Amino acid sequence: MTMSNNWKNIGALSNIPVRGARRLCLKHEGRPVAIFRTGEDEVFALLDECPHKKGPLSEGIISGKTVTCPLHNWVIGLEDGKAVAPDEGIAQPLSVRLVDGDIYIHLPEAVGAAA
Amino acid sequence: MRTVKRHRERLVLVGNGMAAIRTVEELLARDPERHDITVIGAEPHPNYNRILLSSVLAGEKTLDEIVINPRSWYGERGIALVTGAPVAAIDRVAKTVAIAGGDAIPYDKLLLATGSKPLAPPVPGLGLPGVRAFRDIGDVAAMIEAARTGRRAVVIGGGLLGLEAAWGLKRRGMSVAVVHLMPSLMERQLDPAAGELLRRDLDARGIAFFTDGQTEEILGSERAEGVRLADGREVPADLVVLAIGIRPNIDLARGAGLAINRGIKVGDDLRTSDPDIYAVGECIEHNGQVFGLVAPIWEQAKVCGARLAGDEAAAYVPPPVFTSLKITGVDVFSAGALAAADAADDEITLHDAKRGVYKKIILREHKIVGAVLYGSVADGPWYVQLMREETEVAAFRDQLVFGRAFAERAGAPVPRIDVAAMADGEQVCGCNGVSKGAICRAILDKGLTSLDTVRAHTKASASCGQCTATVEAILAHLGAATGVGRDDPAICKCTEHGHDEVRRAILARRLETIAAVRQALGWKTPDGCQKCRPALNYYLLCAWPETYRDDPQSRFVNERVHANIQKDGTYSVVPRMWGGVTTPAELHAIASVAEKFNIPAVKVTGGQRIDLLGVKKEDLPGVWNDLGKAGMVSGHAYAKGLRTVKTCVGSEWCRFGTQDSTGLGIKLEKMCWGSWTPHKVKFAVSGCPRNCAEATIKDMGVVCVEAGYDILVGGNGGVDVRVTDPLVRVTSEDEVLEYAGAFMQLYREEAHYLERTAPWIARVGIAYVKKRLVEDGEGRAALHARFLRSQLFAQVDPWTERAMGADAHEFARLSEVEAV
Ligand code: SRM
Ligand SMILES: Cc1cc2nc3c(=O)[nH]c(=O)nc-3n(C[C@H](O)[C@H](O)[C@H](O)COP(=O)(O)OP(=O)(O)OC[C@H]3O[C@@H](n4cnc5c(N)ncnc54)[C@H](O)[C@@H]3O)c2cc1C
Ligand code: SF4
Ligand code: FES
Numbered sequence: 001m002t003m004s005n006n007w008k009n010i011g012a013l014s015n016i017p018v019r020g021a022r023r024l025c026l027k028h029e030g031r032p033v034a035i036f037r038t039g040e041d042e043v044f045a046l047l048d049e050c051p052h053k054k055g056p057l058s059e060g061i062i063s064g065k066t067v068t069c070p071l072h073n074w075v076i077g078l079e080d081g082k083a084v085a086p087d088e089g090i091a092q093p094l095s096v097r098l099v100d101g102d103i104y105i106h107l108p109e110a111v112g113a114a115a
Numbered sequence: 116m117r118t119v120k121r122h123r124e125r126l127v128l129v130g131n132g133m134a135a136i137r138t139v140e141e142l143l144a145r146d147p148e149r150h151d152i153t154v155i156g157a158e159p160h161p162n163y164n165r166i167l168l169s170s171v172l173a174g175e176k177t178l179d180e181i182v183i184n185p186r187s188w189y190g191e192r193g194i195a196l197v198t199g200a201p202v203a204a205i206d207r208v209a210k211t212v213a214i215a216g217g218d219a220i221p222y223d224k225l226l227l228a229t230g231s232k233p234l235a236p237p238v239p240g241l242g243l244p245g246v247r248a249f250r251d252i253g254d255v256a257a258m259i260e261a262a263r264t265g266r267r268a269v270v271i272g273g274g275l276l277g278l279e280a281a282w283g284l285k286r287r288g289m290s291v292a293v294v295h296l297m298p299s300l301m302e303r304q305l306d307p308a309a310g311e312l313l314r315r316d317l318d319a320r321g322i323a324f325f326t327d328g329q330t331e332e333i334l335g336s337e338r339a340e341g342v343r344l345a346d347g348r349e350v351p352a353d354l355v356v357l358a359i360g361i362r363p364n365i366d367l368a369r370g371a372g373l374a375i376n377r378g379i380k381v382g383d384d385l386r387t388s389d390p391d392i393y394a395v396g397e398c399i400e401h402n403g404q405v406f407g408l409v410a411p412i413w414e415q416a417k418v419c420g421a422r423l424a425g426d427e428a429a430a431y432v433p434p435p436v437f438t439s440l441k442i443t444g445v446d447v448f449s450a451g452a453l454a455a456a457d458a459a460d461d462e463i464t465l466h467d468a469k470r471g472v473y474k475k476i477i478l479r480e481h482k483i484v485g486a487v488l489y490g491s492v493a494d495g496p497w498y499v500q501l502m503r504e505e506t507e508v509a510a511f512r513d514q515l516v517f518g519r520a521f522a523e524r525a526g527a528p529v530p531r532i533d534v535a536a537m538a539d540g541e542q543v544c545g546c547n548g549v550s551k552g553a554i555c556r557a558i559l560d561k562g563l564t565s566l567d568t569v570r571a572h573t574k575a576s577a578s579c580g581q582c583t584a585t586v587e588a589i590l591a592h593l594g595a596a597t598g599v600g601r602d603d604p605a606i607c608k609c610t611e612h613g614h615d616e617v618r619r620a621i622l623a624r625r626l627e628t629i630a631a632v633r634q635a636l637g638w639k640t641p642d643g644c645q646k647c648r649p650a651l652n653y654y655l656l657c658a659w660p661e662t663y664r665d666d667p668q669s670r671f672v673n674e675r676v677h678a679n680i681q682k683d684g685t686y687s688v689v690p691r692m693w694g695g696v697t698t699p700a701e702l703h704a705i706a707s708v709a710e711k712f713n714i715p716a717v718k719v720t721g722g723q724r725i726d727l728l729g730v731k732k733e734d735l736p737g738v739w740n741d742l743g744k745a746g747m748v749s750g751h752a753y754a755k756g757l758r759t760v761k762t763c764v765g766s767e768w769c770r771f772g773t774q775d776s777t778g779l780g781i782k783l784e785k786m787c788w789g790s791w792t793p794h795k796v797k798f799a800v801s802g803c804p805r806n807c808a809e810a811t812i813k814d815m816g817v818v819c820v821e822a823g824y825d826i827l828v829g830g831n832g833g834v835d836v837r838v839t840d841p842l843v844r845v846t847s848e849d850e851v852l853e854y855a856g857a858f859m860q861l862y863r864e865e866a867h868y869l870e871r872t873a874p875w876i877a878r879v880g881i882a883y884v885k886k887r888l889v890e891d892g893e894g895r896a897a898l899h900a901r902f903l904r905s906q907l908f909a910q911v912d913p914w915t916e917r918a919m920g921a922d923a924h925e926f927a928r929l930s931e932v933e934a935v
Pocket of ligand 1: 679689723724725726751753
């Protein structure tokens with residue numbers, strides 16, 4: 001399987017609970033990244049910072065293709081990172097792919113493992 | 116023997132609308148034999164429900180669906196129906212009416228029900244094609260056609276009609292602007308505050324508003340192209356709808372020389388100045404009042420029908436009228452006065468801008484004279500009933516604005532609609548022709564519990580809203596039979612079902628997983644949402660303690676991670692300190708954990724224990740492990756469950772102490788820790804009435820006295836401080852423990868998720884809690900036993916589990932897989 005090396009394999013889908021999410025070690029431009037798994041086993045990635053006050057979206061409750069931020073309950077669309085009206089704002093979405101059960105994420109100049 | 120065929124009176128109706136035919140129905144119900152009836156209508160249709168023209172325009176109903184009396188109805192009753200035939204004149208001497216260009220029809224009794232005419236502003240351009248009123252089927256057909264071909268509509272008039280027209284056209288894809296003369300919408304039915312909320316909502320639905328907008332001219336040469344306002348603004352339009360009001364249609368009566376003013380003058384007997392001529396509906400004027408809504412007209416039809424049937428006593432008394440706007444999803448209700456008339460009057464308002472709820476009640480001499488509701492209108496008809504019956508409300512004044520459910524607990528009279536006495540066939544909703552039977556079937560078959568769901572399924576009370584009180588009574592009636600409480604709100608947008616209802620279904624149908632519940636009760640969303648998932652997870656946990664497998668993904672992060680998330684994404688850790696008592700060893704452990712994981716803050720909480728704040732998520736298992744070694748377990752400071760049991764030093768040390776409050780507090784905490792509850796639960800035990808442990812603002816408090824223990828329930832601090840209600844006084848610790856367990860279980864089994872004991876008891880009443888816990892000893896013992904049973908499965912320290920590696924994925928991050 002050949003892909004531009006900007007694509008990082010971050011392991012099997014099964015590492016994420018259904019309707020769950022996890023934060024990555026890898027960061028994007030120094031900012032945390034969240035990987036989400038929906039009820040239909042689709043995978044999405046967003047910067048793990050709520051557009052409201054940077055709440056950790058990876059800790060939210062996931063239903064359909066949305067996640068609810070744990071801090072003040074903004075609802076964020078997983079596909080485009082957009083906050084659902086009336087709230088406004090966007091958590092930057094990142095490209096992910098599922099290849100043979102493994103998740104690949106596209107991180108331009110990924111900074112190596114950071115806490 | 117021979118029968119003399121009694122000469123029947125000839126009754127002729129001018130007008131084939133709602134008032135006319137309702138009167139005929141009332142008459143026939145009393146005396147079907149008395150008259151030969153002829154109905155003459157200008158419209159080419161049988162009688163239809165004018166109210167629902169709005170729904171037809173909005174595409175929610177078809178024209179056939181709004182016909183009330185098909186032609187067959189007239190035929191079967193031997194009523195001669197003449198349609199498309201306006202009556203041109205009345206000859207009161209010859210006692211005939213003349214149809215335009217047709218024959219004269221003789222009458223003994225004449226009934227005028229000519230309704231009203233739309234008003235038009237005095238501006239140029241009214242005659243242009245593309246200018247329409249909103250009054251009859253012809254208008255609606257034209258508007259629907261215009262919506263198909265044209266793009267933009269301007270509605271002149273921001274009252275009930277105008278707004279319903281605007282919404283309907285919007286629904287049909289037009290871009291719509293409303294021009295309104297007044298600063299605020301529906302100013303006749305709503306006060307400015309409610310008008311503003313309404314404007315905000317319709318604005319959000321894409322309708323543009325020009326308030327304080329005086330129309331000066333309708334633009335266009337061949338056809339309407341827009342309107343110009345007095346301030347020079349021009350609004351382009353392919354369709355202009357006039358909805359600035361109506362005027363009683365009195366031409367005929369004037370021509371016949373009957374007494375008229377604004378409308379055709381009638382007395383309480385609904386007779387005009389000519390004793391053989393009656394009049395009902397929007398064309399009349401009674402005591403200087405004219406009418407624009409059906410509620411008072413149904414009343415007129417009753418009286419007029421009775422009079423025609425020979426009941427000389429029947430007299431018309433106008434009922435208080437009320438309005439509700441028929442725009443799907445916009446709840447507006449208004450009755451009587453809009454504001455205090457003078458200093459003597461009294462206004463109670465509730466304004467929750469965030470939830471878009473506004474309620475205003477106007478009182479005069481302890482009686483309701485008006486109500487304006489926005490966003491939450493279910494109680495409207497109840498207010499109207501209190502108005503109609505001129506009920507003294509002083510006794511429950513404080514609860515009034517919160518609605519019937521609250522007020523009745525405070526002693527408001529419970530309405531006397533005798534549902535049991537109603538026949539199944541009896542029509543409840545006149546607008547939509549729904550019978551009691553149909554409503555009952557829907558409620559039982561579909562398990563409906565709220566007014567809104569009944570409306571959605573049967574359309575009963577969905578139009579003029581007049582029968583809402585009856586529908587609610589039926590709900591309550593069946594509710595009493597089926598145990599469905601009236602105040603059982605839908606859990607969330609994913610479902611129509613209320614909390615109690617879902618809990619009953621879980622037990623009755625042995626539903627054991629969240630998926631099964633959603634499946635069985637027809638959830639609208641595949642996954643549910645952040646509101647219903649935690650609720651269902653709790654309800655299942657409570658129903659099946661032995662077998663249910665908790666769903667972490669349906670828990671708020673704090674309960675999933677077993678720590679409180681902080682605003683910076685770190686966590687706080689609060690170990691239990693039983694009854695607020697600790698030891699040097701525990702303090703050592705806490706100190707070294709804080710140093711080892713350099714935890715930035717250590718704080719004594721308001722719950723008599725210590726909070727370690729700012730712990731990194733990945734450190735949590737390590738922190739717990741070390742605390743565990745020193746014998747400390749989770750304090751559940753994050754849980755909808757037992758939080759703290761505050762105590763004072765009590766008889767052990769205090770010179771006033773009457774009992775061992777500290778020891779009792781510890782026993783209570785040991786019995787109750789680990790249990791999941793609808794919301795958090797806090798206990799406190801004070802050694803004497805000085806109450807140093809603040810037992811009187813806890814979910815359950817114990818105040819020790821010489822004679823024993825006073826048990827208090829339903830208090831909390833927080834936003835709405837509530838002081839506990841006394842439950843009972845007992846003499847032994849064992850009794851305290853039994854009451855505590857039973858109280859916990861009753862709360863766990865019957866409160867709504869996220870409802871704390873204070874609002875729960877406010878809802879069900881302390882009397883009910885006493886009935887279950889104090890008066891019913893066996894019941895109490897059973898509840899207590901069920902609680903202890905579920906504790907067998909609940910009392911597992913979540914920290915130890917995770918320190919041992921459970922849910923490891925929670926606390927580690929995903930890392931890149933090194934390519935090999
Ligand atoms: C830590 C503490 C403040 C302190 O430093 O003293 C605290 C902290 C929080 N309280 Fe509290 N409350 C704390 C004692 C109290 C008390 C005092 C008491 O328990 O005697 C009250 C008033 C008594 C009561 O609850 O009735 C209190 C009333 C609230 C409320 C309002 C509850 C209500 O029914 O209105 C909230 C909001 C809520 O729970 O929805 C709340 C919510 C919170 C939350 C959980 C807010 C949140 O969701 O993050 C805070 C978590 C901070 C954290 O991460 O630890 N806290 N909170 C106290 C922890 C007690 C403990 O040891 O577990
Ligand atoms: C779009 C719309 C929405 C409404 N919504 C509500 C609501 O939500 N709640 C509410 O309570 N009310 C509502 N109303 C008002 C309600 O429809 C009227 O109050 C009710 O229809 C009045 O009944 P009526 O019989 O007096 O008049 P109509 O129903 O208008 O009947 C009068 C009939 O007489 C005919 N007629 C007139 N002159 C002659 C003549 N010379 N010869 C023969 N026939 C004649 C007319 O053609 C008409 O068919 C609404 C009205 C409209 C137009
Ligand atoms: S009072 Fe408010 S800010 Fe302070 S701990 Fe409690 S919830 Fe947090
Ligand atoms: S930080 Fe996400 S809702 Fe406030």
